[in-house]
Amino acid sequence: MSTGVHAVTTSNFPQWDRELLFRIMDNIHDVVLVIDTDTTIVYANEAYARILGVPVEKVLGRRLDKIEPKSEAIKLMRSGKSFHMGKDYLDSLGIDVVGSSFLLNDGHGIIGCVSIFKNISEVIELNRELEQTKGVADYLKEQLEQWEQLPLSFKEYVGQNSNLKETLVLAAKVAKTDSTVLIRGESGVGKEVLARAVHNSSRRKDKPLIKVNCAAINDNLIESELFGYEEGAFTGAKRGGKLGKFELAHSGTIFLDEIGDMSITMQAKLLRVLQEKEFERVGGTKTIKVDIRVIAATNRDLETMIKEGTFRRDLYYRLNIVPLNLAPLRERKDDILALSKTFLERFAREIGHELTLSPQVVRFFQEYDWPGNIRELQNVLEHASIVCNGTSIEMFHLPSQVLHLNDDQLKVRSKSQTVKEIVASLEKELILSALATNKNNRTKAMKELGFSRRVFYDKLRRYGIE
Ligand SMILES: Nc1ncnc2c1ncn2[C@@H]1O[C@H](COP(=O)(O)OP(=O)(O)OP(=O)(O)O)[C@@H](O)[C@H]1O
Structure with a gap:
């Protein structure tokens, strides 16, 4: 016997009643939620509790516009449309869902709205991991192009x-924790x-280490660089959006x-991420949590x-938990x-023969101030190893800019040296520089400096230039 548009009864299935319908709904694996025109929740099936982790009794009779004001069901009730299908995000539970909502008409008019959906947080999380892996792979590819052979651990x-050792001991201790470090x-x-x-x-050693050079990115771009953006966030934004460095x-x-080169506006945004470990992508509303x-x-x-x-100041205190100072x-x-x-040793491997420093170069390295620090030392030696044909690096193999004293160094010297000493050291630098630019050709250097042969060789002896 037909009981309605889509149901019949038979001798083996004699009745259709409320209880039977509820039993069917409770066996559906997706969440079924019904609200009335006031958005009061009038029905939720058992899957609701199982999937969302909230007992049904807790929500029955409560208004959905108070619990989830941004949900698709509420938007549908207000839009005048009758149906919606797609993804939604439940703010109150932090859960991504997918499903559909439709307005319920009892034949006389709209009496509410039904939503049927499933939890896809796991899928979203897997997708996020996949996106992160892809992002990290792209980042590493980029890095590989500018790869430097950096020491990877404290051992290397x-x-x-002694000051450096103190810093390294502290660094090794703090590495084992999750504390913020300021170098x-x-x-x-x-x-x-x-x-x-x-x-x-650290325990994170198998996970990515992502570098952001805060000075190299201009203020308009740094926000999307750090936090990523959603599709359509701005003109020129990539389809599908982009992961930011924090998500990577x-x-x-x-x-x-x-970090000291970051604008004050960005400092405020950074502070929030450091405090809460959460942020939104540019053009996005969903809050993303990260463990970093x-x-x-x-x-x-x-x-x-x-x-x-x-x-x-507040950002400074946030960052300055364990300061590590490198002299x-x-x-x-x-x-x-x-x-x-x-x-x-590294450059010798590259050029295929041994390299050593001449005693003059060793002495010069000890006297020089190294304003560019280890990077400058590395560059000077790289230059010298290319220019030098034999195995011994001599003064004239060094780049000319390190042989010229700058004003600051002269000022520093003048405090502790007599005029005679300053003139002598300047003269020595000039001779070394002339020899360097003339590839150690003494006659050319002598002529360039305007010395007679006797005076020139006398000075070479006096300054120990061989
Ligand atoms: N202890 C070390 N052992 C070997 N090489 C080192 C060491 N410290 C620094 N270097 C080398 O010196 C160069 C500069 O190091 P690094 O980039 O870490 O300096 P930095 O202080 O971060 O510089 P910047 O402030 O300009 O970014 C690198 O090429 C690195 O290979």
């Missing part, structure tokens, strides 16, 4: 200086190398290099910047030879 960190030091002292060593000695670093470490370890580095004087109002190379000259040896 070159340096015996301070002049440009080229090895802050990035230390950041890598900390990451590689999820479960790993983010290395915020040159933060390592920041700067060569700027943050304390003065705070006084000048260009660096936020400039001029204050750890005892490490110059060990570092030189490491670099020379």
Whole structure:
């Protein structure tokens, strides 16, 4: 016997009643939710409790526009449309769902809305992991192109200086924790190398270490670079949106290099992420949570910047939990030879024969101030290893800019030296420089400097130039 448009009864299936319908609904694996025109929840099936983790009794009689004001069911009730299908995000539970909603008409008019949906958080999470893996692969490909052979752990960190050792001991201790680390030091002292060593000695070592150079990205781009963006967030945005560095670093470490160069507006946004470990993509509304370890580095004087109002005090306290200070190379000259040896071994492998430093170069390296620190030392040796044909690196193999003293160095010298000593050291530098530019051709250097042969050789002897 027909009981309605889509149902019949038979001798084996004699009746259709309310209870039977509810039993069927309770066996549906998707959530079924019915609200009335006031958005009061009048029905929820058993899957509701199982999938969303909230007992049905807790929600029956409550208004959905108070619990989930942004849900698709509420939007549908207000839009005048009758049907919606697609993804939704339940803010109150932090769950992604997919399904459909339709307005319920009892034949006389609209009496409510029905939503049927399933939890797809796991799928979304898997997708996010996939996107992250793809993003990390792209990032690593990019990095590979500019790859430097950096030491990867504390073991390989070159340096015996006692201050450096203290810093390394502290760094190794903090590496085992999840604490935020702030690395301070002049440009080229090895802050990035230390950041890598900390990451590689932490429990996150198999997860990504993502670097952001805060000084290299302009203010308009840095927000989307850090937090990513949704499709259509701005003109030129990629289809499907883009993951930001914070999402790429999820479960790993983010290395915020040159943090002192970040604008004050971005500092405020960064502070929120550091405090809450959550953010929204540019053009997005969904809050994304990340599990990250933060390592920041700067060569700027943050304390003065705070006084000048260009660096936020609260951000400073957030970052400065474990400060690691790396001294400039001029204050750890005892490490110059060990570092030189490491670099020379590397360059010797590249050019295929051994390389050593002449005694004059060793002496010069100890006297020189190294304003560009370890990076400068590495560059000087790379230059010399290319220019040098034999195995011994001589003064004239060094790049001419290191042989010229700058004004600052002259000022420093003048404090502790007599005029006679300054003139002598300047004269020596000029002779070394003339020899370097003339590829050690003494006659040419002598003529360039306007000395007679006797005076020139006398000076070479006096200054120990061989
Ligand atoms: N202890 C070390 N052993 C070997 N090489 C090192 C060491 N420290 C630094 N270097 C080398 O010196 C160069 C500069 O190091 P790094 O980039 O870490 O400096 P930085 O302080 O981060 O510089 P910047 O502030 O300019 O970013 C790198 O090429 C690195 O290979």
